[in-house]
């Protein structure tokens with residue numbers, strides 16, 4: 001079986017700055033990955049590579065069996081769903097929620113003169129229902145709360161029925177209730193065998209939904225540790241990645257971390 005993601009010694013440089021340094025990472029069918037690391041560790045850049053939006057300066061990156069640099073990225077991108085704050089910023093505030101999801105079928109933000117098939121309309125409606133925001137279909141995106149926006153964005157990122165779904169900090173800016181609702185929705189997505197392979201970038205272990213299987217810990221543009229969540233999410237690894245002495249606990253399928261005083 002082909003790997004879903006296969007990065008080998010990927011380095012990304014911008015000017016004299018090395019953003020990713022010799023990163024190797026393999027993601028396989030059925031896996032659900034969490035990517036953790038402090039600010040500036042290179043998490044978003046990893047997703048840029050994984051979504052075919054950034055090419056390695058050195059090394060090789062294969063996404064869904066296609067080598068970046070050789071594949072037509074416009075054919076590859078619809079196969080990868082991406083939800084991020086940067087993409088959300090491009091959604092016109094006067095777009096209806098229904099159209100925010102629907103326009104993903106064409107990979108655009110902002111409805112113009114595209115015509116959509118009944119099947120697309122139905123899929124958009126189903127996705128809005130699945131994420132509990134069907135009642136908002138006629139509302140303008142700009143009028144939604146942060147939590148509602150996040151759900152609509154995830155629904156949008158699933159519109160093309162992607163084989164790989166990348167979620168960049170989907171819980172950022174949510175209140176406690178909103179976060180818990182989102183974590184539950186992502187746990188449901190993780191548990192469904194029909195779901196795409198999932199990669200979730202977060203800053204907080206509390207946001208790891210039950211059902212996620214693997215962890216990539218990044219530090220300073222490098223892989224600090226990677227592998228099955230149960231093995232990699234240790235106090236030692238997390239303390240090393242964040243540069244703080246941390247204790248890690250797992251209760252009821254959820255994780256918590258806190259600083260320990262030495």
Ligand SMILES: Nc1ncnc2c1ncn2[C@@H]1O[C@H](COP(=O)(O)OP(=O)(O)OP(=O)(O)O)[C@@H](O)[C@H]1O
Pocket residue numbers: 014017019037038039040041042043044045046
């Ligand atoms: N075009 C660029 N030129 C120079 N440096 C860049 C460029 N793009 C990103 N960087 C730097 O690369 C580093 C990694 O950025 P990235 O956004 O991938 O980190 P991150 O782990 O997602 O951070 P955060 O948690 O703060 O969102 C940061 O120090 C950032 O300033």
